[in-house]
Structure formats: C-alpha cells, structure tokens
Amino acid sequence: MNVDLITAFRNLVGDAGIITNTTDTAPYLTDWRGNYTGAARAIVRPGSTDEVAAVVKLCSETKTAIVPQGGNTGLVGGGIPDPSGNAIILSLRRMNQIREIDLTNSAITVDAGCILQNIQEAAAEHGQLFPLSMASEGSCTIGGNLSTNAGGTAVLRYGNTRDLILGIEAVMPDGRIWHGLKALRKDNTGYDLKHLLMGAEGTLGIITGAVLKLYPAPQRTCTAMVALRNAGDSVTLLKAIRDALGDRLVGFELMSRVCIDGVVKHFSATIEPFTARYDWQVLIELTDTIKNSPLEEALSAALEPAFANGEALDAVIATSEAQSKAMWSIREQIPEAEKLNGKSVKHDISLPISRIGQFIDIARPKLMAAFPSAKVICFGHIGDGNLHYNLSFPGTAPTPEQTKEANKIVYDLLDDMHGSISAEHGLGQMKREEIKQHKGIVEMDMMRAIKRALDPAGIMNPGKVV
Numbered sequence: 001m002n003v004d005l006i007t008a009f010r011n012l013v014g015d016a017g018i019i020t021n022t023t024d025t026a027p028y029l030t031d032w033r034g035n036y037t038g039a040a041r042a043i044v045r046p047g048s049t050d051e052v053a054a055v056v057k058l059c060s061e062t063k064t065a066i067v068p069q070g071g072n073t074g075l076v077g078g079g080i081p082d083p084s085g086n087a088i089i090l091s092l093r094r095m096n097q098i099r100e101i102d103l104t105n106s107a108i109t110v111d112a113g114c115i116l117q118n119i120q121e122a123a124a125e126h127g128q129l130f131p132l133s134m135a136s137e138g139s140c141t142i143g144g145n146l147s148t149n150a151g152g153t154a155v156l157r158y159g160n161t162r163d164l165i166l167g168i169e170a171v172m173p174d175g176r177i178w179h180g181l182k183a184l185r186k187d188n189t190g191y192d193l194k195h196l197l198m199g200a201e202g203t204l205g206i207i208t209g210a211v212l213k214l215y216p217a218p219q220r221t222c223t224a225m226v227a228l229r230n231a232g233d234s235v236t237l238l239k240a241i242r243d244a245l246g247d248r249l250v251g252f253e254l255m256s257r258v259c260i261d262g263v264v265k266h267f268s269a270t271i272e273p274f275t276a277r278y279d280w281q282v283l284i285e286l287t288d289t290i291k292n293s294p295l296e297e298a299l300s301a302a303l304e305p306a307f308a309n310g311e312a313l314d315a316v317i318a319t320s321e322a323q324s325k326a327m328w329s330i331r332e333q334i335p336e337a338e339k340l341n342g343k344s345v346k347h348d349i350s351l352p353i354s355r356i357g358q359f360i361d362i363a364r365p366k367l368m369a370a371f372p373s374a375k376v377i378c379f380g381h382i383g384d385g386n387l388h389y390n391l392s393f394p395g396t397a398p399t400p401e402q403t404k405e406a407n408k409i410v411y412d413l414l415d416d417m418h419g420s421i422s423a424e425h426g427l428g429q430m431k432r433e434e435i436k437q438h439k440g441i442v443e444m445d446m447m448r449a450i451k452r453a454l455d456p457a458g459i460m461n462p463g464k465v466v
Contacts, residue, residue: 005062009044009088012054017094019043028072028089029080032136033339036077036429039085040067047094049169049177049208055090056206057175065462066090068202070113070144073136075346076428078148078201078464087462092143095208098122106214107166107183112143112207119212128214131158131250135332143207149199151424153331156383157250157287158215160424162198169209170197173455183211196450201426202461204454218287222295223324224317226303227278231256232357233311234282234382237303241284242383244302248295251285252383253331259379262337263330270333271326273316282382283331334379338390343397344377345406347389349414350423356382359417360389366409367391371402386423411438427465 010018019025020042030037041064046052059066065087069079081087092113099109103126110119116137123130132145134152144150146168150161158164167182180194197205228234234254242249257279264270274281286295296317306312318324338344351359364376375394380387391398391406398406411421411434421438422431436444447466451458 005058005064006042008058009042009055012058013044013046013051017045017047017051019045028069028091031075031077031080032073033075033343035343036080037083038067038081038087039083040081040087040089041085043089043091045091045094049095049171052090052092052095052171052206052208053175053177055088056171056173059088059459060174060457063457063459064088065459066202066206067461068092068143068147068206070141070147071115071136071139073140074144074148074428075348075425076422076430078426078428078461079144080429082463090206092141092206092208096141099209101126101128101214102183103128103214105183107211108214109181109183109209109211110142111209112141112146114142116140116142116145123214124217127217129217130164130212130214132161132164135335142210142212146198146207146210147200147202148426149424151381151384151386153251153253153285153381155381155386156252157247162195164213165194165198166211166213168194168197168207168211170205170207172205173457173460177208178205181209181211196454199426201428201465203451203465204460206460216289218289219291220288220293220295221324222286222299222317223327224284224299224315225273225327226282226284226306226312227274227276227314228280228282229311229313230357231280231360231378233306234280235353235357236311237282237306238353238382240305241299241302245286245295245298248286248288248293248298249284249383250287251283252381253283254378254380254382254387255281255283255331255334256376256378258375258377259334259337260330262341262377263333266337266340267329267333270330272330273323273327274314276314278313283327285328331379334377335388338377338392341392342395344390344392345398345403347387347391347407347410347421348423348425349387349389349410349419349421350385351387351414351417351419353382353385355417355419356385356387359387359413359419363389363410363413366413367406370405370409384423407434414438429464432463432465 095111095113
C-alpha cells in the first residue's frame, strides 16, 4: 500500500471519507451475488462533487485506477475491482442529498449517491412519481442506476433510466467537472453528451448529480395475476391489453412455475393467488391519474377474448393494496430465492417482443438436451422484451465448461433472432469478452474510440465493458 497516496486521499476527503481496514472494506469488495471479489488500496468516499474532482485529479496524475461504486447491487461485477489491489473504490454513498424539487418543471435534482427509494419517497411527498422501480430500490443508488441504464418493472410505461434523465453533473477522467445539470426537455445544441455516460458503467466518467423527470402520482392502481396456457400467449395478451388500455399499462411481468416454486420454498409467507398450479403466469399492473378510473372493469373486458380463445386459464384481480403487494412480492423475491437456491448460469437478455415465445420454445429443449438435470428459471419484463433466462443445477454450482456451453446455446439463438446478451444489467466484467462475439467490428471500434478519447490513461473502471 502506498502510504503517501492514502495520506493524500485522506487530506482531500477527511477521516470520514476513507476506509482502509480489512473488516470495513470487505462489503465493498464483493458483489451481491458473491461471484466477484477484488482488492483495493482504499475505499474513498467523497462528500461533495468538488471532493470527487480532487480525488479523480490526483488519480489522473498518479495513474491510479478508479472503480466507481454506488450501492454495490450490480449483477455483472461492474463495481468490483480486480484482485491486484492497485485501484481505489470511489464510493458515492456519502453524497445522498435531494438538492431541489421543481414541481412546475416536474423535475428533481439529486446527488448520485441518493438511494432510489428515498427519491421515490421525496417525490411522493409532493404528490409526484419517480417511476424507476426494482427489487433493489432500498439499497441501489441513482448514480449506479444511471451508469448502468437500469431497467426495472415500469419500463413499459416510462422507459429505461436514460428516458428519465434531463441533465447530469459528472467528473471526467482528468478531474474536470462537467456542469450539465440542465432541467431542459429541449436542447438541440449538438451531441447529447449525457447519454455517453448512461450505460457506460463508470468507464467514461463519474456521475455526481442528476436532474430527473417527475410524473403525476397515480390515483388509481389495478393489479392482476393471469395464468396462461404457454409463454407465447403472454405476447398475444400483452398486445391486446396495450391496444385496449394504452399507456395505463405500467407493468407486465412473466413468471414460470419454477420461479414461483422457488419463492414459495424460501419465503414461507408467500401467498399464491391461485389454488391450481399453472406453468406460466403474468403479473399485470395498470395505473391512472383519474381517481374514479374503472381500471378493473377495463382489464376484465380486455381479458375476455383471451379466455374465449383458451389462452388465459385463470385470473385474479387484486381487491386491496395488501393483495396487490402480495402479488408483487412473488415477482420481486424471485432473484433472492434464486440466490438462496445456489449459483446458476445467468442470462439477462432482450429480444423483439414478437420473438419471445419462439425463443422460449426453442431454447428450453436445447438446454435440456445438453443438461438433463438442470432447471430453466425464466422470468422478466415481457413489455420491453427483457427476459431473465437462467439455468440452475440443483445441489451444485455450474462448472466453467457448463457455463460456457449454456451461454453458447442461448447467445447463438439470440444472434439468430437479433437479440442482445444484456438487456439491463450491463456488461461489467462478466460479459466484457463475450460481447466481442456479438457486436460488429465497427461498433466495437466506435466504443473503443470513445473510451480512448475521454479516458486516454485508462484509469476509469479498467477491465469493464471494453
């Protein structure tokens, strides 16, 4: 450890802003799934944008690698350093203030270290909605959401995180501050640079603040669980409900029986909406800003053709907030149940919505032929074509050879269907090499050129994305 460098960091951020002892650094050095563990010179925790800039400038001058980190809830190792111990982790968790709420402009300005749930609650206190929502919202930070272009359960209505951003403040790899906190919905003055940092996973700069869009808070909500004949019928039902209800459709989540069984196994308080066991279910959520909107009646009418055609087998529409929460808890606890069940081969993939049923029908037999004892864990956001398509090996962890073979089966099929190997989790270090097989040479050259232009010394989150 370079004592002089640690002392220099301490002088910049104070005693409260640096962690070096083994016990306290440990939670920052392993990812949520336990797949990646690294080492770092120190955990540096600036308390302001100026302190971030000073730390980055020092790192630039000393060629010290920086791994930016938010809530450390990422799933591809993007916020974990390599084992060399040469990098620092730059944690934004101390920068957690709501800077401003502008109700007339329907915008909220926040520090990058704000917990997502705290932003949601701050908006709700003013009768507004910040719609980004996901299972980790109680611990993930908005800076991490932005730098990974997180998706979540409301993408169908509100879009990915990049669709919810108006402006950002960021520290560039040379330590300069980009003061881009503009709350403008129109600014046609050249390249829209903020989108370079969206999804860049901290490889091009460090987001320190953001202006986010707010929306009117829903006055009516309708939640339902529908059992389906097969996965392909979910796509047909999605189109029917969108045609009937438009943008009142906020969530449309597909879950297989294997997923639900995992939740029931590990969470004894789970309340299933159906007494019968169905292979496929979709969770549907509608909202409206009109207090007396007849959402239940409209949904029931939209479901009638699906029942008549034999596509829908059963349905339960929540009659209370508690019942709605019980339905959502099944969906939200799937990742935790999967984690408790042991390691699996993870695939966060996207497809044209029209190809989802075909993909599921083809992929499962291929995987079962290769791995007869494995289980396919399939769930996801059907409304935006995002499947979490994982392979579990009961009682054991997948070997590197099994992982490689499973990936080839899934990713080759994705290529045939013009899909993507990462829908919302990013590339991190998990898919950094894999992406080279699935993006064209021109695309990869463009990405590398941008990286070289903004971070010529290569100190920003090295070993990730490109």
